[in-house]
Amino acid sequence: MDNKKRRGLNFDSRAVYTPPDPATKSISPPIIMSSSFQYDAEIFQRIVDGARKEVNIYGRCGNPSEYQFEEQMMMIEGGDACLATASGMAAISITLLGLLKSGDHIVCDWTTYSSTHEMLDHRLTDYNIETTFVDTANPEAVKAAIRPNTKVIYFETIANPSMKVAAIPPLVEMAHERGIVVICDNTFASPYVMRPLEWGVDIVVESATKFIGGHSDVIGGSICMKSDILPADFLEQIRWNTMVKLGAPLAPFNAWMLSRGIQTLSVRLERACKTAAKMARHFEGHNKVGRVWYPGLESHPQHEIAKAQMPKFGAMLTFDVGDGDRALKVLDNLELSCFSASLGGVRSTTQIPALMAFLDIPKEERLEMGISDGMIRLSVGLEDADDLIADFDAALALL
Numbered sequence: 001m002d003n004k005k006r007r008g009l010n011f012d013s014r015a016v017y018t019p020p021d022p023a024t025k026s027i028s029p030p031i032i033m034s035s036s037f038q039y040d041a042e043i044f045q046r047i048v049d050g051a052r053k054e055v056n057i058y059g060r061c062g063n064p065s066e067y068q069f070e071e072q073m074m075m076i077e078g079g080d081a082c083l084a085t086a087s088g089m090a091a092i093s094i095t096l097l098g099l100l101k102s103g104d105h106i107v108c109d110w111t112t113y114s115s116t117h118e119m120l121d122h123r124l125t126d127y128n129i130e131t132t133f134v135d136t137a138n139p140e141a142v143k144a145a146i147r148p149n150t151k152v153i154y155f156e157t158i159a160n161p162s163m164k165v166a167a168i169p170p171l172v173e174m175a176h177e178r179g180i181v182v183i184c185d186n187t188f189a190s191p192y193v194m195r196p197l198e199w200g201v202d203i204v205v206e207s208a209t210k211f212i213g214g215h216s217d218v219i220g221g222s223i224c225m226k227s228d229i230l231p232a233d234f235l236e237q238i239r240w241n242t243m244v245k246l247g248a249p250l251a252p253f254n255a256w257m258l259s260r261g262i263q264t265l266s267v268r269l270e271r272a273c274k275t276a277a278k279m280a281r282h283f284e285g286h287n288k289v290g291r292v293w294y295p296g297l298e299s300h301p302q303h304e305i306a307k308a309q310m311p312k313f314g315a316m317l318t319f320d321v322g323d324g325d326r327a328l329k330v331l332d333n334l335e336l337s338c339f340s341a342s343l344g345g346v347r348s349t350t351q352i353p354a355l356m357a358f359l360d361i362p363k364e365e366r367l368e369m370g371i372s373d374g375m376i377r378l379s380v381g382l383e384d385a386d387d388l389i390a391d392f393d394a395a396l397a398l399l
């Protein structure tokens, strides 16, 4: 099937389809583990002439298994190009370091993944790249934060852990009028739930470690692009100028694992989203639970545009049980859900954002980001919904 036809398929088919391997016709793509590749005079000349992706140069520069994953990610994000990376954080840092230089400025949402926030707030500042943190759901606040040297507006489609869904088109309009690049981290949604490139975002990064891989057994990331304001070969430029230099390629076996994960993304997420909606409604009426944050709830503050962008509500939810000790007691007494740092796997996983991912961020700053001590964040997996609810009810009853 040619790529034009492949792009025209519905999402589920795009996620499942991979072309047969040309050499063996295997349906499952081979894993090319080699770090080095044999040249001949012609190949060597092409490398000297600047060929990058068309010939295999060296494992750190790219690898056929990685390209297979990039092709699949490009298809499911609806992008024109993709660059695979060693992790989600590698995707974020390579994108920003590839795009920005000393003196540039970023406008970023208050609530992003903790390592992203820390990188912008503490690391990039060492290189004279400043960030202003605002609520990107408020276009006026974004507008007020834009400076003549602003190069990037950055946010997460579903923010961690507030589950706030960004209204993308007004941000894109404001940014593109000024030549500013819009980048969003789509990890919490996954391309099954939301595809930001279709809403005008220039670059979407994913921690493929999460829903893309889906089994809590692989680390990886992706950068996908569809942009009228960036050069068409922007990702190839940063592949060579930034990713290769920082040394953060996706390992071949990890690429293969992630390629496999993409093929079951729809069925996993369809089930997990349904269970998450049922659990959110259950927690909303629970006498031991305070506020519940889930995009599918009527009570969830949501822009009309955000609703249109995301007809499916995702498999992530957050709820409050009062304070950190109470939250810890609940998580420590769960038997079916797993108390763990990550998300997006077949097992439901829980964490306390204030005591885990956001621990290094001072409490005052954390509260300003909307992260209270008693928040429990839940990544809903594939267990039976009633069993999960019973597991939480038993732990909540101990409070």
Ligand SMILES: Cc1ncc(COP(=O)(O)O)c(C=O)c1O
Pocket (backbone or CB within 6 Å): 087, 088, 089, 090, 113, 156, 160, 185, 187, 188, 206, 207, 208, 209, 219, 220, 221, 342
């Ligand atoms: C929203 C979000 N973005 C990025 C990352 C970083 O991903 P990775 O751990 O693959 O580097 C995470 C990790 O938890 C995340 O939650």
